[in-house]
Amino acid sequence: xxxxxxxxxxxxxxxxxxxxxxxxxxxxxxxxxxxxxxxxxxxxxxxxxxxxxxxxxxxxxxxxxxxxxxxxxxxxxxxxxxxxxxxxxxxxxxxxxxxxxxxxxxxxxxxxxxxxxxxxxxxxxxxxxxxxxxxxxxxxxxxxxxxxxxxxxxxxxxxxxxxxxxxxxxxxxxxxxxxxxxxxxxxxxxxxxxxxxxxxxxxxxxxxxxxxxxxxxxxxxxxxxxxxxxxxxxxxxxxxxxxxxxxxxxxxxxxxxxxxxxxxxxxxxxxxxxxxxxxxxxxxxxxxxxxxxxxxxxxxxxxxxxxxxxxxxxx
Amino acid sequence: xxxxxxxxxxxxxxxxxxxxxxxxxxxxxxxxxxxxxxxxxxxxxxxxxxxxxxxxxxxxxxxxxxxxxxxxxxxxxxxxxxxxxxxxxxxxxxxxxxxxxxxxxxxxxxxxxxxxxxxxxxxxxxxxxxxxxxxxxxxxxxxxxxxxxxxxxxxxxxxxxxxxxxxxxxxxxxxxxxxxxxxxxxxxxxxxxxxxxxxxxxxxxxxxxxxxxxxxxxxxxxxxxxxxxxxxxxxxxxxxxxxxxxxxxxxxxxxxxxxxxxxxxxxxxxxxxxxxxxxxxxxxxxxxxxxxxxxxxxxxxxxxxxxxxxxxxxxxxxxxxxxxxxxxxxxxxxxxxxxxxxxxxxxxxxxxxxxxxxxxxxxxxxxxxxxxxxxxxxxxxxxxxxxxxxxxxxxxxxxxxxxxxxxxxxxxxxxxxxxxxxxx
Numbered sequence: 013x014x015x016x017x018x019x020x021x022x023x024x025x026x027x028x029x030x031x032x033x034x035x036x037x038x039x040x041x042x043x044x045x046x047x048x049x050x051x052x053x054x055x056x057x058x059x060x061x062x063x064x065x066x067x068x069x070x071x072x073x074x075x076x077x078x079x080x081x082x083x084x085x086x087x088x089x090x091x092x093x094x095x096x097x098x099x100x101x102x103x104x105x106x107x108x109x110x111x112x113x114x115x116x117x118x119x120x121x122x123x124x125x126x127x128x129x130x131x132x133x134x135x136x137x138x139x140x141x142x143x144x145x146x147x148x149x150x151x152x153x154x155x156x157x158x159x160x161x162x163x164x165x166x167x168x169x170x171x172x173x174x175x176x177x178x179x180x181x182x183x184x185x186x187x188x189x190x191x192x193x194x195x196x197x198x199x200x201x202x203x204x205x206x207x208x209x210x211x212x213x214x215x216x217x218x219x220x221x222x223x224x225x226x227x228x229x230x231x232x233x234x235x236x237x238x239x240x241x242x243x244x245x246x247x248x249x250x251x252x253x254x255x256x257x258x259x260x261x262x263x264x265x266x267x268x269x270x271x272x273x274x275x276x277x278x279x280x281x282x283x284x285x286x287x288x289x290x291x292x293x294x295x296x297x298x299x300x301x302x303x304x305x306x307x308x309x310x311x312x313x314x315x316x317x318x319x320x321x322x323x324x325x326x327x
Numbered sequence: 328x329x330x331x332x333x334x335x336x337x338x339x340x341x342x343x344x345x346x347x348x349x350x351x352x353x354x355x356x357x358x359x360x361x362x363x364x365x366x367x368x369x370x371x372x373x374x375x376x377x378x379x380x381x382x383x384x385x386x387x388x389x390x391x392x393x394x395x396x397x398x399x400x401x402x403x404x405x406x407x408x409x410x411x412x413x414x415x416x417x418x419x420x421x422x423x424x425x426x427x428x429x430x431x432x433x434x435x436x437x438x439x440x441x442x443x444x445x446x447x448x449x450x451x452x453x454x455x456x457x458x459x460x461x462x463x464x465x466x467x468x469x470x471x472x473x474x475x476x477x478x479x480x481x482x483x484x485x486x487x488x489x490x491x492x493x494x495x496x497x498x499x500x501x502x503x504x505x506x507x508x509x510x511x512x513x514x515x516x517x518x519x520x521x522x523x524x525x526x527x528x529x530x531x532x533x534x535x536x537x538x539x540x541x542x543x544x545x546x547x548x549x550x551x552x553x554x555x556x557x558x559x560x561x562x563x564x565x566x567x568x569x570x571x572x573x574x575x576x577x578x579x580x581x582x583x584x585x586x587x588x589x590x591x592x593x594x595x596x597x598x599x600x601x602x603x604x605x606x607x608x609x610x611x612x613x614x615x616x617x618x619x620x621x622x623x624x625x626x627x628x629x630x631x632x633x634x635x636x637x638x639x640x641x642x643x644x645x646x647x648x649x650x651x652x653x654x655x656x657x658x659x660x661x662x663x664x665x666x667x668x669x670x671x672x673x674x675x676x677x678x679x680x681x682x683x684x685x686x687x688x689x690x691x692x693x694x695x696x697x698x699x700x701x702x703x704x705x706x707x708x709x710x711x712x713x714x715x716x717x718x719x720x721x722x723x724x725x726x727x728x729x730x731x732x733x734x735x736x737x738x739x740x741x742x743x744x745x746x747x748x749x750x751x
Contacts, residue, residue: 038360045374052382058389063465072469072476148699159700160622180699189546195484196469197476213476215469216392216462219484221402225547227699230399231462234391257391258462315546 064091072197073210073250084212085249092254097240104249105271107204113265113320114205114292115276116302117179120326122286124149124170124177131281132181135266136252137244139236146263147181147278148227181278182207182228182263183311183319190220190229190262199260205320206265208250214259221260225312226319229262265289292320347743351510358735359728370727373720380717383710384459392462394710400703401694403460405711408686409718410456412567414538415560415685417449417494419568421531422597423590428524434589440505440737441572443498444729446531450495452722459714483541490534497527502733509736511743535560548693550626559608563681565601569594570674570681575726577671584734595663595670602655602677609648609684625700630692637695639704644688650680 066087070076076084085102092100129145138144150162154174162178171177188207191199198214201207221229235257247253248268255261266276270289279287290299302308306324362370387394397404420442426432427439458464469475470488479485501523508515539557546552573594576586616627628634633641657663657673664670696702707715735741 034361048374048378049381052378053385055382055385055389059465068465150699158622160625160696162700164699164701192481193484193545195478195482195488197478198469213466213469214463215466217457217460217484218402218462219482219541221399222542222694223545223547225698227399227697227701231402232391233395233397234393256463260462312547317546 067212070212072213081249088249088253092243096238096243096254098243098245100243100245100247100253102247102249102253103268105268107202107206108271109203110293111203111291112205112293113184113270114290114299114303114322115184115265115320116288116299116306116308116322116324118286118288118326119176119178119323121284122149122177122179122282123284124151124166124172124175125283126170127281127283128179128278128287131277132263134242135244135277137236137238137247137254139232139234140239140242141237142233144230144236146228146230146261147179150178150180152176152178178323179278180226180228180311181321182265183226183317183321184263184265186318186320187316189223189225189315189317193219193223195219199262202267204267204271206267207262208264208267209259209261210250211253211255211259211261216258216260218260225315225317229260231260232257347511348507350743351507354510354741355506355732358732358741362731366727366731370724373724373727376720377717377724380714380720383713383717387459387710387714388464394708396705396708396711398703398705400697400701401691401705403690403694404705405687405707405715406456406460408690409715410453410460411538411560411690412682412686413449413453413456413722414491414535415564415681416568416571417446417453418531418535418561418564419566420446420449420498420572421528422565422569422594423572424524424528424531426593428521429528432589432593434587435593437737438576438586438590440502440733441575441730442568443502443527444733445568445572445575445726446498447495447502447729448722448726450491450498451725452718453491454495455718455721456715459718483537483544486537487534487541490530490537494527494530494534497523497530501527502729506733506736509739510741532561535564542689542693547698548626549623550630550693551689553612555608555612559605559612560685562601562605562608563685566598566605566677567681569598569601570678573598574671574674574678575730577667579730579734585738591670592664595658598674598677599658599663602651602658605681606651606655609651622700625696626692629695629702630688634696635702637702637704639706640688640692640695643683647680647683647688650676651684654680 064087066084070084071080081104085104088102089100092098092102126149129147129149132138132147133143133145136146148164150159150164151166151170151172152159152175153161154176166172184201184205184207186201186205188201191201191207195217196213196215199207199209199220216231218231221231232255236254238254243254244252246268248264251264251266251268266274266278270276276287276289279289288299288302290297292300292303294300302324303322306326308322308324310319310322395404423435423439423442427435458467461467470477470485472479477485477488479489501520504520505515536557539560542548542551543553543556573591576591580586613627613631616624625634629637630640630644632638654673654677657669657676660669662669663673691705695704
């Protein structure tokens, strides 16, 4: 490594005209190396056209002026048309003052038919190839609340003997570990209690996915594939617009519907009536009645996440 | 830089820094690129491996992280495993810094740059392992304070960004300053580096503590949610770092770089202690998990014994345990002070043992079973291996170049004087 006795050539700086042969060989080596490196990373060229300059420079959601937002939304609508061949409308409904959304599921009624899972898949323009959805239904063993004895991949007729069913999606925690984890504030809790993601700000580190105790978050491992005819054109910027590759997403209580007075798609699809959704701040609401009169519980209460998602049994 | 430098007698008028610093850089560049056939072969081989990794990464960015074997269940894998381990290697260099500066071990002081340069190479690797794990590397600027949105102090990841980059800068400064002074033939001025050395000692502890806090702060992951994690991380760091340095010292010796027995013996003595503390902590963890039982311990059961027929990590972790135990016995044997082959074997065993224990044996089982107790297993894909090996190759290149520059300067073979004389 060290050649202590080798006499050094008398060149202090690589001056033109007195370049030694060794320096020339080094120069060729460096050029070859640079060229090889450029070739090695040349697949990155395919990203041209995939990521526009505007997208690259886009600011965080909370820093966008109304004009910026209109521009961004316009760009996203055009990109959806170009890449997926669908005409869509992307809206950005804001929380309704005096509203805090809460969900409850009656586990005595839920029979594990999975219609909610399917409805979520369609409503939220999930990737068709991976059959993604924000909801997982656990087939639980009667007599235990131990999830280790549950099964999420059952494919038999429901309900099965000795089983009950527990759908799990984002619990919209009041103390969300996921938003604390995010290093770039790409995910936060809104005033109506919904935890959202700015899909154009997320860097895809997946720390939030590790932090979530409810397996509520999903990562876009690839570019989503949704046939044009199946795309739900009624979209929200912070909810069901088609997500870019490489970012995290999650259940947003269908805010593009619920902030406009409609119910979440999973609730509408439920044939059993197990799902109840509403504004906990409204004393007349059904959800309020349930929370006051049923013996409700939350998942993993001991973790202190304070979910806005409740479960109860009727009988 | 106005403080009067101690000059050796007969020294000619030295030019100002404006002239001598560029000369230092040019000389460093020449040292980095001049070498024997062995050197060129080694560097070209590493370059080729690095290029394979770079290509695999570029494809991963284009096709998406679907080309890895990670899933929504096991959402971190080989990359973050290596990241965690390399933070330890970076911190491990401090086991040379402490004897050299706190205990004024003269012989260790002569070679302490090896530890500091290892820290530089390891931190660069850490940063790359994080970048290749990102779904959107094009948005990296979002994490730069002021330009982006830095979720400090809430997100532990922002703490990690600060401590890792800070540690890199500290070590770059210390190494750069000492080498430059040596190049000028001056005695380094303690005011310009000693405060940074002491800061770097505390900082080394912080990088691994903060990295442990990334995991142990997550209440939903029982395997990581233990107060023992940061101490364990530090202990295994003080095995893996010194082990790597011991081996590199033997390699340098065989390349005729004069390295005495003193520093090697000091490092062997340090590893003798840390390797035992690490085993004690392992036993403590295993006892707590298995004597208690219950759902909170299912990740540990999966890791060590397998769970419901899933047992992909069982061979890994038992390899780690066997390696660490044999390594400990070899280190404790008196011959480890004399027999080169024995101590190198011990170093390799504990290095690999810690790599498994802290990487695949810690990051992956944290996700298995998932938070909804589903069992989805994980083994890295070919892309992940290529990218990982590529980053290791780059790290070795950085370390090699750093030593290549530092060794002749520290041995006094290359200096401004010699440079000036020959340049006349």
